[in-house]
Amino acid sequence: MTESNQRRYTATHEWFQVTDDGVTVGLTAYAVNELTDITYVEMRDQGTAIAAGDVVGEVESVKTTSDIYSAVTGEIAQVNEALNEDPSLINSDPYGQGWLIRIKSDNTSSLDELMSEAEYAEKYPVE
Numbered sequence: 001m002t003e004s005n006q007r008r009y010t011a012t013h014e015w016f017q018v019t020d021d022g023v024t025v026g027l028t029a030y031a032v033n034e035l036t037d038i039t040y041v042e043m044r045d046q047g048t049a050i051a052a053g054d055v056v057g058e059v060e061s062v063k064t065t066s067d068i069y070s071a072v073t074g075e076i077a078q079v080n081e082a083l084n085e086d087p088s089l090i091n092s093d094p095y096g097q098g099w100l101i102r103i104k105s106d107n108t109s110s111l112d113e114l115m116s117e118a119e120y121a122e123k124y125p126v127e
Helices: 029-035 109-113 117-123
Strands: 007-009 014-019 022-027 038-043 055-061 065-069 074-079 101-104
Touching: 007 117, 022 029, 022 074
Parallel strands: none
Antiparallel strands: 007 014, 014 022, 022 101, 038 055, 055 065, 074 101
């Protein structure tokens, strides 16, 4: 990725951010607005090997259940356990405390193909 800590976005409304801890994954504010109140989160276990395009978990809201996809290949290094106690953290802070997982990946070049923040915001404006 060209800039450190720059988020990249998928058309399925996940965001990815490369940090020193790996690739942090979360749901976008647009997704949160569309889902409304998120009531349950289930992610695959820490240590699970994943490939780009794999389902890594799901979130349930009062409206529907949505799969969460990975855009990178690697291993789930960390799951945000705080969401087990309080899944509403995704609603209140999707880019902060509401992150979903961290992925350890040796190759993050697939993120370069995702939308930038400006491209995502233009396509999916938050009301």
